[in-house]
Amino acid sequence: MKDNFIGILVFLGVATGLLLTWQFNTEVPIEGNFPSDEVEAREELLKKFLDEQSYLQSRIVSLRKQIEDSQAAFEEQTELVNLGLLENLKTGVGLTEVIGEGIEIVLNDSPLALKENFSNDENYRIQASDLRDIVNILNAASAEAISINNQRIIATSPISSVGTTILVNNAHIAAPFSVSAVGDTNLMLERLLNQSLLPVIYTKRRDAAVVFDIFKKARINVPIYNGDLKVNYINLVE
Amino acid sequence: MRHIYILISASLIGFFLIIQMRSFEDVNDLLLRDQESNIFQEIRILTEKNEDLNAEVISLEDTYAHITDQNDILDSVEDEIEKYQKLNGEKSIFGPGITVKLEGDITTPWITDLINDFFNSGAQAVAINGIRITNRTVGFDTLPQGQILLNGSILSAPYFFDVIGESQVLSDILQLKGGIFDRLQNNFPNLKIEITRKEVIQMT
Numbered sequence: 001m002k003d004n005f006i007g008i009l010v011f012l013g014v015a016t017g018l019l020l021t022w023q024f025n026t027e028v029p030i031e032g033n034f035p036s037d038e039v040e041a042r043e044e045l046l047k048k049f050l051d052e053q054s055y056l057q058s059r060i061v062s063l064r065k066q067i068e069d070s071q072a073a074f075e076e077q078t079e080l081v082n083l084g085l086l087e088n089l090k091t092g093v094g095l096t097e098v099i100g101e102g103i104e105i106v107l108n109d110s111p112l113a114l115k116e117n118f119s120n121d122e123n124y125r126i127q128a129s130d131l132r133d134i135v136n137i138l139n140a141a142s143a144e145a146i147s148i149n150n151q152r153i154i155a156t157s158p159i160s161s162v163g164t165t166i167l168v169n170n171a172h173i174a175a176p177f178s179v180s181a182v183g184d185t186n187l188m189l190e191r192l193l194n195q196s197l198l199p200v201i202y203t204k205r206r207d208a209a210v211v212f213d214i215f216k217k218a219r220i221n222v223p224i225y226n227g228d229l230k231v232n233y234i235n236l237v238e
Numbered sequence: 239m240r241h242i243y244i245l246i247s248a249s250l251i252g253f254f255l256i257i258q259m260r261s262f263e264d265v266n267d268l269l270l271r272d273q274e275s276n277i278f279q280e281i282r283i284l285t286e287k288n289e290d291l292n293a294e295v296i297s298l299e300d301t302y303a304h305i306t307d308q309n310d311i312l313d314s315v316e317d318e319i320e321k322y323q324k325l326n327g328e329k330s331i332f333g334p335g336i337t338v339k340l341e342g343d344i345t346t347p348w349i350t351d352l353i354n355d356f357f358n359s360g361a362q363a364v365a366i367n368g369i370r371i372t373n374r375t376v377g378f379d380t381l382p383q384g385q386i387l388l389n390g391s392i393l394s395a396p397y398f399f400d401v402i403g404e405s406q407v408l409s410d411i412l413q414l415k416g417g418i419f420d421r422l423q424n425n426f427p428n429l430k431i432e433i434t435r436k437e438v439i440q441m442t
Contacts, residue, residue, distance in 0.1 A: 006244060013245040017252020049284040056291035063298035067305065067314065074311040086315055089322035092373060122270065129271035129351065136350045139377030155376045156325075158358035161272040162280040170287035170358075197380070228294035231321055233362050233403050237330035237440065 050172050057171070057226040064095065064224075094154035094225040098145035100182040102220035103189065105134060108176035108211035110204075124208045126175055128161035130201050131168070134179055135159065137198065141191045143183035145222035149173040152225040169227045176211065180220045189214065271351055271421070324363075327372030331363060332440040333402040336409055340422075341396040342429035346380045348422060349397070355418040356401050359411040363402040365441045367393050405435040 071083060090096050113124040135153055138146050146153040151168040153159075159168050166173055181188060192214055195202045204210040301317075304310050323329050338352075353371060356364050364371045369388055379387040386393045401408060412433065413419055419431055 006241070009241055009244050010248045013248020014252040014255075016245075017249035017254075018256055019252075020249070021253045021256035045281060046284070049281070049288060052288050053284070053291065056288060056295055059295050060291065060298060063295065063302055067298065067302050070302070070305045071311055071315055082315060082319065086319055086322070089319060089326055092326040092328075093322050094373060095322075122272075127272055129347070132350055132354055133347060136346075136376075136378055140379045141377070155371050155373045156357045156362070158354055160354065160358050162283060165280060167283065170283055170290075172284070228290045229321065229325060230290070230360075230362055231324045233333040233335070234324040234331050235333055236320065236324060237332055 046172070053171055060228070061224065061226050093229070094145070094152050097224050098182050098222045100144065100220065101185055101216075101218050102143070102180065102182040102222075103138075103185060103192070104215045104217050104220060105179040105181075105192070106176060106211060106213045106215070107131075107134075107179070107201075110209045110211075112209060123204055124210065125164065126166075126177055126210060128159050128166050130204075131166065131177065131179070132159045133198055133201065134192070137191045138179075138181045138183070138188055141183065141188040143181040143188060145183075146179065146181045147222045148179050149177055150223055152223055154225050156229075157225075157227075169225075171227075180222055182220050182222050185216050189216065271347065325372070327370045327374060330440065330442045331402070332438055333363070334405050334437055335361070335363075335400065335402040335435075335439045336405050336412075337434045337436055337439065338399040338401065338412075339396055339432040339434075340399070340429060341432075342426060343395070344397070344422070344426055344429060345384075346378045346386050348425065349386060349393075350378055352399070352418055352422070355412065356399070356403075356408070359403075359408050361401045361403040361408060363441060365400040367391075367398055368442070369393075370441045400439045400441055402439055402441070409433060409435060 071086075087096070107126045107130065109126055110124040113121075131148060135146055135148070148159070148168050151157075151171055151173060153168070157169050159166070161167070166177075191197055201210070201212050205212045301314050305314055324331055340352075349366070353364055353366070366388065369375060369391060375389040377388075381387055381392070411417065419433075422429055422431065
């Protein structure tokens with residue numbers, strides 16, 4: 001009887017400690033219907049930045065084309081302009097469109113990620129690190145050109161995350177993700193189907209129903225790089 | 239009296255259990271390959287990105303506006319050739335930056351993560367153990383014994399990363415709390431990381 005009483009006391013004590021600590025550590029969400037509500041404000045701010053980003057990227061592509069056309073017009077009149085070399089260099093750094101046979105990879109968050117219990121669980125979402133791993137595999141398989149959601153990937157392209165948002169070339173992209181690659185299809189496929197090279201993605205696909213599908217395509221278009229190219233700290237050795 | 243002590247002790251146990259469970263969440267963040275961050279960082283990144291894009295637009299508009307005769311065309315072509323030669327890795331380059339030395343075991347995914355963070359922090363050129371990262375050399379392979387292969391060369395520890403860019407900014411960002419160096423250290427406790435700022439770094 002006495003032991004039972006002590007047991008009950010211990011249980012009550014632990015339960016009280018748990019409840020008290022949980023209560024004091026829980027933040028009560030503040031609800032509000034005004035436009036200044038945090039989620040709406042974030043969405044509006046992000047939309048403004050993304051619209052501006054979209055415009056600037058289009059403007060960059062358009063200006064590069066105009067400059068290229070002007071240079072080509074003068075090439076017809078003179079042999080002094082070394083446009084052949086320029087064209088090769090631009091291809092080398094990702095400033096020309098690449099078309100050819102290749103692979104398309106489709107990735108998407110697990111349907112379970114929509115549920116409240118799993119919404120913040122990184123195992124149910126495609127992470128920036130998953131995209132980096134795939135890009136690395138494709139590069140190691142000598143892919144000629146790669147893009148993610150029509151963002152051309154070059155050597156200096158950062159693929160990162162901010163919270164649950166993924167940024168490629170610091171441009172906001174959202175699931176589903178489409179990774180396109182032009183190159184030796186068989187070599188790229190061989191690497192992508194090797195589960196030991198992509199253990200995390202294959203585990204997520206098996207255990208969390210994350211979408212990871214690979215398609216061979218006869219024609220893939222990888223667009224030109226539409227970001228900035230900074231070289232102000234770099235000097236050529238003469 | 240004894241019963242009161244039991245009650246108090248049991249309450250304290252419950253209290254400490256919750257504290258410990260909450261601390262696991264913080265540890266988990268440092269084991270992830272991607273950094274957890276917030277709306278303010280997201281806005282900062284987008285603001286900086288848009289400023290960079292704007293600067294590129296202004297530069298291109300200036301180039302286009304000055305293409306009025308043959309000499310301007312020749313100058314613009316030569317400027318572009320020089321710019322892309324700095325990027326494509328065919329010519330040797332130099333500039334200020336930092337050197338990062340990693341001594342110890344590390345896996346290929348974390349090497350790619352580190353290089354990604356260099357470029358994300360504003361690096362303009364990166365080399366690892368003397369091999370420059372360009373569009374032609376950028377894929378890392380992991381061999382069956384765990385060695386890291388890049389451009390046909392096996393990379394061995396210690397790993398030396400040369401990074402050209404604004405050295406103070408690079409150094410500050412990489413060493414931020416919760417940043418890539420913190421996450422590397424948490425995932426590879428025996429890894430030694432040294433960072434040195436340099437006035438001149440050369441890459442072939």
